[in-house]
Amino acid sequence: MAALLYLSNQNLYLLDGNKSITVPCQAIDLYKKNLVEIQQRKDWKTKGTGAQFMRTSSQDDEVDLTHIFPTDVALTTDRKMIYTACLQEGTSINIKSLTDLHETEGLVLRKNDFVVQDMAYDESKKRLALSVNTQGYERHICILPLDANRTQYLTEGDCQDSNPCFDPRDTMQLYYDSCGLAYGEHRIAYSPKEIFHLDMGTGELQTIASNPKFDFFKPKMDGQGNLYFIKRPYSRDGSHQSPLTTFKDIIFAPFKIIRAIVGWLDFFTQRYTGESLKTTSGNNPAKSQQKSEEELFVEGNLIKAQQNLERNQKAGEKYPGMIPNSWELIKMTASGEMMVLKKGVMSFALKDNSIFYSNGKYLVEIDQNNNETLRVEAKLISKIIC
DSSP, X not given: OOOOEEEETTEEEEEETTEEEEOOOHHHHHHHHHHHHHHHHHHHHHSHHHHHHHTOOOSOOOOOOTTEEEEEEEEOTTSEEEEEEEETTEEEEEEEESSXXXXXXXXXXXXXXXXXXXXXXXXXXXXXXXXXXXXXXXXEEEEEETTOSOOEEOOXXXXXXXXXXXXXXXXXXXXXXXXXXXXXXXXXXXXOOEEEEEETTTOOEEEEEOOTTEEEEEEEEOTTSOEEEEEEEOOTTSBOOOHHHHHHHHHHHHHHHHHHHHHHHHHHHHHHHSOOSSOOXXXXXXXXXXXXXXXXXXXXXEEEHHHHHHHHHHXXXXXXXXXXXXXXXXXXXXXXXXXXXXXXXSEEEEETTEEEEEOSSEEEEEOXXXXXXXXXXXXXXXXXXX
């Protein structure tokens, strides 16, 4: 049976039946171990008599392991997987056995000057297409042969080029999504995401899907020449609001300003008197947790997860998710005809005659007869690999 893996909350999982197995990534584990050991060797300066002697102390001795995680995976025909890892400001690309997850991994590339975000594998030519962060917010596509420690860049400019995929019928044809970057004094604006087709043989570049009102991203091509991707409303600031929401924001703006002023005064009162201006028994952790779960950033957009989930439950969906129904999985035929296959899709993958998708809460399989089967419950699956 073909392997099915997914990335969720910065962890890599292998689906074995209906059970998820955490896949160990030796490059990540070793990097974290080295950071911890380095910190431990410095502890004498910040703890005990050593700290007194050095007249130094540390309020936070924890090692920051936040920006160390797998970013993408590709499968080979010989039961191996290639994974990319973000190691703070660097990257590692490794090959790992799927039959023995604890077997020693092989190193493909280790770089300290960029981070790989997305990847596609060309089995016929044994090469990778990578989307890499080079400097600032820019992201570009490059090609990396597995047998060579060198990269060839295909794109450039003030843009984010992401999610490359090879055409399985002709791997000289590459598809990816891209958005432009506009740098302001205090912020960065992103243009709508478009899908492009690059002929690597001729250098010809063609726009496949573009509309100023929508984002088109995460393209994938099947063996019959059909292109699949996600379509969602474009939002310059990463959130999408209805006219009603905008009107309500205007009406309640004065009250929000008053609340902000009261909060500012309360902060200084507590700081210098130890007492609060508010007659409350204290913060409600449950309420704070609920708030954090209600709004989430997914693929650069702010979504109201709990609100979407409740709406989808009321609509009677078989597997209600957290992603808005405005996020649509689209199939574009070779003739250019578009059709909506599923709504509320966060990520997806193609395998034979099946489509696997995540709606932010479940990973579901759709077969060729359009029957849906629940594979696993897992939140915020960013990528599915099969």
